[in-house]
Amino acid sequence: MLQLFYIGSLSDAWVIFPKMSAEAKKSIDNLLLQGLLWRGGSAPALTGRPVLPSGFASLDESIGGGWPRGALVELLSEGPGLSLLLPALAAMSREARWLAWVNAPWLPYAPALAARGVDVSRVLLIRGRDGRQSLWAAEQALRSGNCAAVMFWPQHISTARARRLQLAAEEGDCLGVLFRSRKLVRQSSMAALRLEVQPSGEKLEVHVLKRPAGWGGRRLLL
Amino acid sequence: MMQWLGLYFPDLPLDVFWSGETDTPLAVTRRRKGRDIIDRCNVSARQQGIRPGMPLNAALALYPGLHLHERDAKGEQQRLEAIAAWAWNYSSRISFDPLLLLLEVGGSAKLFGGIDILLERLCTDTRAPVAVEYHALAPSPGAAALLARLRPGCRVGATRELREALGDIPLAQLTRDARLLNLMQGIGLSSLGDALDLPRPELARRVGQEALRLLDRLLGRAPDPRPLWQPPARFHQSLLLLAEIGQAPALQFPARCLVEALCAFLHSRDAAVQQLHWRFLHRDAPPSQLDQGMLTPSNQAGHLLELFRQHLENLQLPEAVVEMELRVDAWQAADKIHGDLFAPARHEDQGFLERLRARLGEDSVRGLQGRPDHRPEKRWRYRDPLPAREDTPCREVFSPGETGVPLWLLPRPRRLRQRNGQPWHEGCLQLRAFSRRIETGWWDGEDVARDYYRARNPAGQELWVYRDRRSGHWYLQGVFE
Numbered sequence: 001m002l003q004l005f006y007i008g009s010l011s012d013a014w015v016i017f018p019k020m021s022a023e024a025k026k027s028i029d030n031l032l033l034q035g036l037l038w039r040g041g042s043a044p045a046l047t048g049r050p051v052l053p054s055g056f057a058s059l060d061e062s063i064g065g066g067w068p069r070g071a072l073v074e075l076l077s078e079g080p081g082l083s084l085l086l087p088a089l090a091a092m093s094r095e096a097r098w099l100a101w102v103n104a105p106w107l108p109y110a111p112a113l114a115a116r117g118v119d120v121s122r123v124l125l126i127r128g129r130d131g132r133q134s135l136w137a138a139e140q141a142l143r144s145g146n147c148a149a150v151m152f153w154p155q156h157i158s159t160a161r162a163r164r165l166q167l168a169a170e171e172g173d174c175l176g177v178l179f180r181s182r183k184l185v186r187q188s189s190m191a192a193l194r195l196e197v198q199p200s201g202e203k204l205e206v207h208v209l210k211r212p213a214g215w216g217g218r219r220l221l222l
Numbered sequence: 223m224m225q226w227l228g229l230y231f232p233d234l235p236l237d238v239f240w241s242g243e244t245d246t247p248l249a250v251t252r253r254r255k256g257r258d259i260i261d262r263c264n265v266s267a268r269q270q271g272i273r274p275g276m277p278l279n280a281a282l283a284l285y286p287g288l289h290l291h292e293r294d295a296k297g298e299q300q301r302l303e304a305i306a307a308w309a310w311n312y313s314s315r316i317s318f319d320p321l322l323l324l325l326e327v328g329g330s331a332k333l334f335g336g337i338d339i340l341l342e343r344l345c346t347d348t349r350a351p352v353a354v355e356y357h358a359l360a361p362s363p364g365a366a367a368l369l370a371r372l373r374p375g376c377r378v379g380a381t382r383e384l385r386e387a388l389g390d391i392p393l394a395q396l397t398r399d400a401r402l403l404n405l406m407q408g409i410g411l412s413s414l415g416d417a418l419d420l421p422r423p424e425l426a427r428r429v430g431q432e433a434l435r436l437l438d439r440l441l442g443r444a445p446d447p448r449p450l451w452q453p454p455a456r457f458h459q460s461l462l463l464l465a466e467i468g469q470a471p472a473l474q475f476p477a478r479c480l481v482e483a484l485c486a487f488l489h490s491r492d493a494a495v496q497q498l499h500w501r502f503l504h505r506d507a508p509p510s511q512l513d514q515g516m517l518t519p520s521n522q523a524g525h526l527l528e529l530f531r532q533h534l535e536n537l538q539l540p541e542a543v544v545e546m547e548l549r550v551d552a553w554q555a556a557d558k559i560h561g562d563l564f565a566p567a568r569h570e571d572q573g574f575l576e577r578l579r580a581r582l583g584e585d586s587v588r589g590l591q592g593r594p595d596h597r598p599e600k601r602w603r604y605r606d607p608l609p610a611r612e613d614t615p616c617r618e619v620f621s622p623g624e625t626g627v628p629l630w631l632l633p634r635p636r637r638l639r640q641r642n643g644q645p646w647h648e649g650c651l652q653l654r655a656f657s658r659r660i661e662t663g664w665w666d667g668e669d670v671a672r673d674y675y676r677a678r679n680p681a682g683q684e685l686w687v688y689r690d691r692r693s694g695h696w697y698l699q700g701v702f703e
Binding site for chain 2: 081083086098105109110121125127129133136140146199
């Protein structure tokens, strides 16, 4: 039985386990190939998983190239956060797919979206009557393949439910964004990418809590 | 040559009642000589020893839990019309007999490549609302009806063969006129064959012209004009629920009968519907209604039922349902909905939006659109997300440099409290920049005169507020980020 420890750099593995069987090496290679092995540090994205440039170079650099497609992103914030997504939303609105807003706190103001290059005709506003309905709607939208992005402001969401959303995002090749409270920073999460966002003067301070195939921990000002 | 196809549905009186489980013993009754007797019963009732013709009391003594209904002539006729709507695919000349449909197929057979193919297709048609088990073919409608009832499967191609086919059918089937029947039986006739063997003048002399006229019609020697069925202008059918249904989701099961009847109706017209009206009747409470709208017309039972199921999620029933109705007032040609070759993705798109709308309600799934107006609250409006592809991009409405506006808008401006003359929202607001002055709307009676500012509250939130220059009140209208 092979036990995996955190290894500073993967090439070291061969040093640590010099007598590792060829078979074990092969299975590590497999894990690497499939992106199942999580590598710390600033390793480049291993998986070749498609990303969508965020429009902020320093952010892209810190989150592995851009917003992950077909995955769930969590933005922990007490308000702002949407503006981080706008350049990507503008790019996605040129696809023939919807940009769905599920239970947004207010109304996205059409002229402001248009001014940032978002094609407003792709905006789909969805509102559930209660938490259960909203979750259902978000999952449907993620899974359908008809949405390029689904932004969801859940009231409460269990880990199991978040896992379902993650799977739905993969299935629908959709960028799923959960907007949640900063109070949840310490909770574990299913999301592939977690960012804590708070205003800092005129700018936004972004704290990368978790990212695909890499360590979090970086802070940046945008 | 005329060829009539008789389709006999002996179980129709039972079929009009939808019983929750098919193995519930069920019987329908009718009155005979002042007594209620069992008219028909299903297999489960037969297993309990119940037989047609049995007095009601005897049947109840055998099986007290028997579900009983009086025969519902109106329901049967409705049901027969639903079948006729489907049969319209095979013939445009249809007329009714009790529990029977008569189709003139001599004309339409050519379209199908012969009567054999037509019959085969008709009997194996999966869209049929009920199974076609009893049928007969004859040159006259009267004979087709008789044979379908008494000699199912019988096919008589030529008039001269009719005599033989009808020969041993009891005379009582010729007429319900008891006087005439008595007269004929009085001279020793017991079957149709007996009557046909007598020389015509002899028969006429002994029992009257009426008997001759009936026989001539039966044999196709005299015209037998029958009112032809006209397809109804709209679809309206109801279904009595034998077992009351208290839970809305359970309504999907009986709904299938109605939806299938509707689809038969639609297919016969090559039509599709966009709006279904459901009504659920209760014992005491006023009926519940459900309008099932679809984004595009459909005539697929599976699709209609799937959406109905979603709608049921939102249906609140005040009481159990005892009867349900489906009504459709308008439809359109189905061919119009197939032709969209260039947007194959759209159907999926529609399915997705439809599913959401069915469950959440129409007002909960909307698109956005800009409007040329200076008042922020009128600068946008909701739009139906569906015709998205045909729309001209609404970006045109926006001037490119509309900056300094917030990303978020409150659905309605919210009046702010004031403290010491300062607007207040989760703390005293600090006005940071004058944004714009808006004076407009005098033409539609909603004129405004406002000064907009960018403000910040102690929590660091950037807000878009305005002061109404007439009243001096402050309002919050948007949130920056």
